[in-house]
Amino acid sequence: MKHKILIGSIISTLLAFILYTSNMRRVENAQLKIVGPTTSKVKKSKKKVKEPKIKKVKEPRVNSIEYSNHVKAKSGSNKQLVKMIKKVMGLDDSYQVAVQDLNNSSHYAVVSNTAKAHDAKDVMKLFLLIALYEQEQKGKIGSKTAIKIKKADKAKGDGMFQVNMAYGVAYLREAMLKNNKTASNALIRKIGIKNIESVAKIMGADQTTIAKRFTGDAYGKTTANDLAKTMIGLYQGRVLNRQYASKVLSALAKSKERIKMVKGINGGVYATGDDDFATAIVQGKGNYCIAVWSSNNKNFNKLAKNVNTWFDKKHK
Incomplete structure (x- = not known):
């Protein structure tokens, strides 16, 4: 009886060992699968969202860092002259204008939107x-x-x-x-x-x-103001006496025909200029000096005629 129990016990142990070994082999041969998190996809809308239009602000034309619409008038400038100059020259171009009554130092206008000297x-x-x-x-x-x-x-x-x-x-x-x-x-x-x-x-x-x-x-x-000061200096006898100042003015009178700014201006006209600058002394009902520089000379003659009309009316 004892032998039967012993044999049964051995068989049971042997079967258990075989089962254990089989399970161990299955575990060793098994592949480990790592499951990562599912990447979430954002569903794109097929309908495109229309971006709002950005309104472009129109910048004025510039000359260096100076804006053409930043027009300044020298303190004491005649308000009527300033208004007229601004109207003629507009806001699209850079410019300098200097006008001086040669018989009355208080009648003048220096108007510009650029103060620096320009190529001449x-x-x-x-x-x-x-x-x-x-x-x-x-x-x-x-x-x-x-x-x-x-x-x-x-x-x-x-x-x-x-x-x-x-x-x-x-x-x-x-x-x-x-x-x-x-x-x-x-x-x-x-x-x-x-x-x-x-x-x-x-x-x-x-x-x-x-x-x-x-x-x-x-x-x-140079600048328009420098040209005006120089012409006024000639008229007043600065540097040159009357004899030699007259020689300079006589030379300018001969060359006036080439200066577009003074075309149509009556009286004694002494002028010089180029594509960007023009200056003149005009002797008529009123004696005055005018000088101008601009990035566009299209309004030079109109300016000179308006200034001439202004002085004619002033001296009626």
């Missing part, structure tokens, strides 16, 4: 002409003075002057007034930049600078 071309010959006559007045240059043209003076394409040949001052002056660059360069060299700029400063043109040579698109920098 042919109008710069005004300062050169005054400096030339100032040298003659001092006796440093005379009618017999001759200036030899140097290679550095010669403008490209100029067939009027020859290098190493000497020309009289009067001949060079007339050629300079007709915008000959070689003649201008020879006179600048003879007079000297320092002397020309010194004369400009005495005239009141403290923002004006002259190029060493007249070449390219700019012969220097």
Whole structure:
């Protein structure tokens, strides 16, 4: 009986061991599956949302950091003149305008939306002409003075002057007034930049600078106010006495036909200018000076005519 129990016990143990071993093998061979979180998908709407339109603010045209609609008038400027100037010149372009009654210092208007000096071309010959006559007045240059043209003076394409040949001052002056660059360069060299700029400063043109040579698109920098001060200085006999001031004005009277700003203006007109600048002294019912610079010269003549009408009415 005991043997039967022992044998049964051994068989049971053996079966249990076999079952245990089988289970262990199944666990070892099993692959571990890691189930990650399901990525959630945002359902896109097929209907596109219309973005609101951004209204563009129209900026005024600018000149450097100065806005063309920021128009300023100098303190004491005649209100009627200021109003008229603003109306003619508008807000689309940069500009400087200076007007002065030559018989009444309190009648003036200085209106602008840019205060800095701008590139100038042919109008710069005004300062050169005054400096030339100032040298003659001092006796440093005379009618017999001759200036030899140097290679550095010669403008490209100029067939009027020859290098190493000497020309009289009067001949060079007339050629300079007709915008000959070689003649201008020879006179600048003879007079000297320092002397020309010194004369400009005495005239009141403290923002004006002259190029060493007249070449390219700019012969220097100036402002409308500097031009007005210079013309007023001529009229008042500053720097030049009456004799030599009259010579400058006479030269400007001859060249007025080339200046669009003063076309149609009656009376004694003494003017000079270029595509960007123009200045004139007008002697009629009223004597006055006008000077203007603008990024667009389309309104120059209209401005000059309106100013002329204003002075005519004032002096009836």
